[in-house]
Amino acid sequence: MEFAFTEEHEELRQTVRRFLEGKSDEQAVRALMATERGYSEEVWRQMAEQMALQAMIVPEQYGGAGFGPVELSIVLEEMGRTLLCAPYLSTAVLAVNALLAVGSESAQADILPGIAAGETVATVAFVDAGGGWEIDDVQTRATADGAAWRLTGRKAYVLDGHVADVLLVVARAADGVGLFRVEPNASGLRRDLTPTLDLTRKLASIELDGVAATRVDAGGDGAAALRKAVALTAVALAAEQVGGAQKCLELSTEYAKTRLQFGRPIGSFQAIKHRCADMLVAVEFAKSAAYHAAFRAAESDDEAEILAAAHLAKSFCSDAYFDVTNETIQVHGGMGFTWEHPAHLYFKRAKSSAVLFGDPLEHREKLAEHLGL
Amino acid sequence: MAHIEMSEQELRERTRALLEASNPDRVDQYTFRGVQYDHGLAWVHFPEGYGGLGLNPKMQAVVNDELRKNAKTFYEDLNINPIGIGMGAPVVLTHGTDEMKKTLLRRIFTGEDIWCQLFSEPGAGSDVAGLSSRAVRDGDDWVVNGQKVWTTLAHISRWGMLVTRTNPDVPKHLGMSYFLLDMKAPGVEVLPLYQITGEAEFNEVFLNDVRIPHERMLGDEGDGWKVAITTLMNERTALGGGSGRRGGGPVGVLQALWKQNAERHSGASRAVLRDKITQLAIKSELLRLTSHRARAASKAGNPGPEGSVGKLAQAELYKKVWECSLDVLGADALVYEPGYELRRPEAEERRDHLLYAKYQFLRSRANSIEGGTSEIMRNILGERVLGLPGEPRVDKDVAWKDVPRGG
Numbered sequence A: 001m002e003f004a005f006t007e008e009h010e011e012l013r014q015t016v017r018r019f020l021e022g023k024s025d026e027q028a029v030r031a032l033m034a035t036e037r038g039y040s041e042e043v044w045r046q047m048a049e050q051m052a053l054q055a056m057i058v059p060e061q062y063g064g065a066g067f068g069p070v071e072l073s074i075v076l077e078e079m080g081r082t083l084l085c086a087p088y089l090s091t092a093v094l095a096v097n098a099l100l101a102v103g104s105e106s107a108q109a110d111i112l113p114g115i116a117a118g119e120t121v122a123t124v125a126f127v128d129a130g131g132g133w134e135i136d137d138v139q140t141r142a143t144a145d146g147a148a149w150r151l152t153g154r155k156a157y158v159l160d161g162h163v164a165d166v167l168l169v170v171a172r173a174a175d176g177v178g179l180f181r182v183e184p185n186a187s188g189l190r191r192d193l194t195p196t197l198d199l200t201r202k203l204a205s206i207e208l209d210g211v212a213a214t215r216v217d218a219g220g221d222g223a224a225a226l227r228k229a230v231a232l233t234a235v236a237l238a239a240e241q242v243g244g245a246q247k248c249l250e251l252s253t254e255y256a257k258t259r260l261q262f263g264r265p266i267g268s269f270q271a272i273k274h275r276c277a278d279m280l281v282a283v284e285f286a287k288s289a290a291y292h293a294a295f296r297a298a299e300s301d302d303e304a305e306i307l308a309a310a311h312l313a314k315s316f317c318s319d320a321y322f323d324v325t326n327e328t329i330q331v332h333g334g335m336g337f338t339w340e341h342p343a344h345l346y347f348k349r350a351k352s353s354a355v356l357f358g359d360p361l362e363h364r365e366k367l368a369e370h371l372g373l
Numbered sequence B: 001m002a003h004i005e006m007s008e009q010e011l012r013e014r015t016r017a018l019l020e021a022s023n024p025d026r027v028d029q030y031t032f033r034g035v036q037y038d039h040g041l042a043w044v045h046f047p048e049g050y051g052g053l054g055l056n057p058k059m060q061a062v063v064n065d066e067l068r069k070n071a072k073t074f075y076e077d078l079n080i081n082p083i084g085i086g087m088g089a090p091v092v093l094t095h096g097t098d099e100m101k102k103t104l105l106r107r108i109f110t111g112e113d114i115w116c117q118l119f120s121e122p123g124a125g126s127d128v129a130g131l132s133s134r135a136v137r138d139g140d141d142w143v144v145n146g147q148k149v150w151t152t153l154a155h156i157s158r159w160g161m162l163v164t165r166t167n168p169d170v171p172k173h174l175g176m177s178y179f180l181l182d183m184k185a186p187g188v189e190v191l192p193l194y195q196i197t198g199e200a201e202f203n204e205v206f207l208n209d210v211r212i213p214h215e216r217m218l219g220d221e222g223d224g225w226k227v228a229i230t231t232l233m234n235e236r237t238a239l240g241g242g243s244g245r246r247g248g249g250p251v252g253v254l255q256a257l258w259k260q261n262a263e264r265h266s267g268a269s270r271a272v273l274r275d276k277i278t279q280l281a282i283k284s285e286l287l288r289l290t291s292h293r294a295r296a297a298s299k300a301g302n303p304g305p306e307g308s309v310g311k312l313a314q315a316e317l318y319k320k321v322w323e324c325s326l327d328v329l330g331a332d333a334l335v336y337e338p339g340y341e342l343r344r345p346e347a348e349e350r351r352d353h354l355l356y357a358k359y360q361f362l363r364s365r366a367n368s369i370e371g372g373t374s375e376i377m378r379n380i381l382g383e384r385v386l387g388l389p390g391e392p393r394v395d396k397d398v399a400w401k402d403v404p405r406g407g
Ligand SMILES: Cc1cc2nc3c(=O)[nH]c(=O)nc-3n(C[C@H](O)[C@H](O)[C@H](O)COP(=O)(O)OP(=O)(O)OC[C@H]3O[C@@H](n4cnc5c(N)ncnc54)[C@H](O)[C@@H]3O)c2cc1C
Pocket: A270, B116, B117, B118, B119, B120, B124, B125, B126, B127, B149, B150, B151, B152, B153, B202, B366, B369, B370, B371, B372, B373, B374, B375, B376, B379
């Protein structure tokens, strides 16, 4: 059968929800999004110590919990509900997926325990300035310098790149695309916080001018493996989108029940009620897409199937989340347009997460190829 | 009532045992499906003895998969007896007497008795509870007068599910009763209705002094609405399940047409059409997965208002899929090969993809009307699932006879 959550899964969901409701309410989100760092070091520590959240998909031998895409998606869905401000997607999802995909044993042993313990903030600088999430777009060069390497290029949209202690960089060497590690304070390296559309998720640009680097992959061309790492990250992000969309549906429904105009709740007008019904259908479909992709990633060993489910989920959940947040503003009227109301926080998160790791059109293009269209 | 647990493995073995006992490639439909019923593999979520094994409804997919794999002939329930299997059987199981279950269920499944649904009337469609046909008690019988409309398959039906008014002096929902109508009874007159496709799959049914024995009432007098709701919820689930297989159903036809006709299109229009087809393929797959999720989550018994998610989504999606099929055909969409001569649809009529798409382009307009319109589905989702307030009602606490009505 295609997917079924267990009781343990439901428990995990409830525990994470309770934790985040306490640590990441709207007030906390608003306070953190206004800071340059963008997250609370204290909550980050508690996430690790009380919940072991950063350890989710880190293998047990490296101090992790050894869970897979399904459990990770549950956590992300809950984070999406509350718009948690933390370097989680970068550290515990993207960096771990990249290291598990191409990392050498010594690099995994070196970096993963720190991530699992919540001591490390890690990220992957993937996209080149002016490029996209297609691995063939990567132009940043890695040249051998004895046993060491030197990197030159410009990276953009690096998740939490301004604060990461472990900076992993995707660069092109003579034998193909590889993964390299640079020290954040190395000479020739410059990182700048990017002014983002979505304040709840921080991005940085990174310039590399002959920066000394160590190679952390196991050698050879890592293009295919990195593509899969990005796909798995997109699956997690799709779950985050589902969480946000569900929350917006709840906000809209609640408001439609209580806001009175013309002597009756606005939810009794079909123009509003029917928008809410359409949002419900979109959210249900998005759940099917995200859950299916997570279960495929966890259970299938057919690479093409996993990628197809990821493309489907990322394209559909992106569009659904955006539409639902857009409707949320409309249902709330002028209130929905204000800074004080959270609708715009979800709206901006929806747009930014639609673009990250490839927009819906790019994912559909790949799915179309898979379907032979 | 909890579902009985049975492993997929064991269910597959039982299905193979059925195929040993009877082979659909060698015996006729009625014989094979009769044996399937006796093995409890007709609708596995029904109780033992009534064509089922008391399993979770999602397990039916295992049986069907095994049947498809091991025999050339596979009968789609929807082609055999759509209304009887989709609605008649669950209604009889939920509200019928033991006698009715024993005599009716097996013949519904085999297709020996086709069923129809006599709900809609000229003056009562979306507001079916406002209906005007009347039944008056006369000794052990009820005598019915009135007109039904849009009655699919009435012309070949053995039994009809009839909702009619037995008390006009109470508010509309409280004054109806539900009967099994013998379609061969004197006073039942069925006339074809000519449709957008040129076919007549539905009918007008006139009821003139039709006598129905009291024991053919389902539920008690005045329970008609409750039984009707069971019928409608099952109808919506039947109409919202998507295709059983990935890439099957309408979007499978669309994709096949695209492969044959992509060359008709070039440049930007080709890219746009290709993306449109991809979006429709995505939604079709999500419709399938969502109904799968709903089935897995379903408790024993009849479906609830959540079924309207699938009904609404499927109606709107299938209309778009068939519209897109015509876009794929380009200028060939100007031609309608079958013509519009009045004809009765034949269940087993095989059409090639191209003709099928053109026909479905027209037929699918009904998807967002039949079984409850898309507007009514959105009302149900808004009010019954999301809990939004209803609209101000002008007919709620008023006796049915005092409510204004047209047609
Ligand atoms: C192919 C086909 C097969 C059918 N088969 C059967 C059958 O076998 N048995 C049977 O009993 N019936 C059958 N029907 C009838 C079907 O159930 C009705 O057509 C349907 O319920 C709508 O009723 P109506 O046609 O009277 O339209 P109306 O109810 O008059 O609706 C007209 C328009 O008004 C809208 N509307 C009505 N009320 C509201 C509201 N409260 N809020 C918002 N909008 C509203 C509708 O959505 C629609 O757009 C069939 C219909 C079709 C098309």
